[in-house]
Amino acid sequence: MIAYISRRLGYGVLILIGVNLFTFALFFAVNTPDDMARLAIGGQRVSQDAVEKWKSERGYDKPLFINRAAEGTARVTDTIFYQRSVPLLKFDFGASDGGRSIGSEILNRMGPSLALAVPTFLLGIIVSIVFSFTLVFFRATRLDFWGVVLCVLLLSISSLFYIIAGQWMFSKLLRLVPYSGYLNGLDAIKFLALPVLVGVISRLGPEARFYRTLFLEEVGKDYVRTARAKGLSETAVMFRHVLRNAMLPILTGTVSGLPLLFMGSLIAESFFGIPGLGSYTIDAINAQDFSIVRAMVFLGSALYIVGLILADISYTFADPRVRFE
Template identity: 80%
Template sequence: MMRYVVRRLIYGVLILIGVNLLTFVLFFAVNTPDDMARLAIGGQRVSETAIERWKTERGYDKPLFYNTQAKGTAHWTDTIFYSRSVPLLRFDFGFSDEGRDIGHEIKTRMVPSLALAIPTFVLGLAVCISFALMLVFFKGTRIDFAGVVLCVVLLSISGLFYIIAGQWLFAKLLRWVPYSGFVDGWNSVRFLVLPVLVGILSSLGGQARFYRTLFLEEAGKDYVRTARAKGLPERIVLFRHILRNAMLPILTGTVSAIPLLFMGSLISESFFGIPGLGSYTIDAINAQDFSVVRAMVFLGSALYILGLILADISYTLADPRVRFE
């Protein structure tokens, strides 16, 4: 098991190096430092002096990969890639093009992102599994049919519709919750109720239908028929047998998604005015701040790889038959 984890970690480091190199090439192939300076200063009619001054202040006046004017190891170290991309491998995110510390921004904005993501994740998982188990309990009845139709309808509606409709109904019309915003402490609960509710509702259709399929597949197996033949109550069959043995595919999506909770939600945070990492990424994209965008892409890749490793490890806890040699 330990050898497997170490091997996956090595693969993860190699993938992160590849992601770092690929994003650097893509970003600087699309926009050269001169283009970035024009976008930051504003307009195409910018003097060369202003462009060079902007590049010098932010370290973009150096060559990309190889500095022919330097000596010794400075050929490789006195470059944009070494100063901007290599520190990412030790999670030193550096500074944005506006001169702000990206690491400090990530630490500050991580709390609002988790305040939104954790309740949405936990409550959404509980609601989806409970709803799917209810449909399996009433399999073949009108309740089951109506539940499947509801899942298809919810799955067919865009997530933006839930956000706009929720803000119009609960914030503007009924005025039960604030339209948008965020404050520190427990007072933030009233700002998070609507985003959490929208997040649960938007994911209910797809996840509940997927879980229902898993539970129905388990319900048709021999051990379930044997349990029912012994006279066990249906609730015990559902929770002790069907749910427990369907945990492996559920863990694939849930455990691997736990590290990504730190990244926040791009859409929800932007629409509800929550100063998390999701809105931070959107603002950086709109401002053409590629240092922030590349840092967030690298952080997201690292968290995703960590989630996959955690999912593989969780397999052995859910099913003792799974062993990694």
């Protein structure tokens, strides 16, 4: 197991290096440092002296990859890539184009993101599994039919509709919760109640339908027929055998998604005014702050790799037959 994890971590480092190179080349292929300066200062009519000053203050006046004017190792180290992207491999996110520390912003905004993401994630999994398992338990009945119809309807509607409809109904019409905003402590509950509810409902359709398919696949296997032939009740078969054996593919999506909870939700945080990492990324995209965007892409890639490794490790706990040599 240790050798397997070490090997996967080694592959993960190579992937992160590739992601770093690709995002750097992509961003600077779209916008040159001069374009970034004009966007930050405010327009195409900015004088070249102002552009050069902005670039000099932020280190964008250097060559991208190779500084031919320097000597020795400075030909590589005195470049934009080495000073702005290589530190990401040490999780040193540096400063944004606006001069603020990206690492400090991430630490400050991580709490609101987790406050929204964790209850949405846990409640969403529980509700989806219970709902889909109920449909399978009463399969081939009216409840199963209308449950599938409801799932199709839910997954056919955009998540933006749930947000707008939820704000209109619960904030404007019923006045139960505020439209948007966030406060620390227990006061955050009234601001998070509606986003969590919207998040659970919006993911119920696709997840419940997927889980229902997994449960139905297990119901038709030989070990289930053998358990029934031995005289086990339908309740015992469903809970002791079908549910347990269907948990392996479910773990793939749930455990691998745990580290990504730190990244927050781009849409929900922006619409509900929650100062998390999701809204931080959206604000950086709107402001053309590519330092923040590159840092968030790199962080998201690292967390996704960790999630995949955790999913592989969780297989051994869910199914004793799985072993990594």
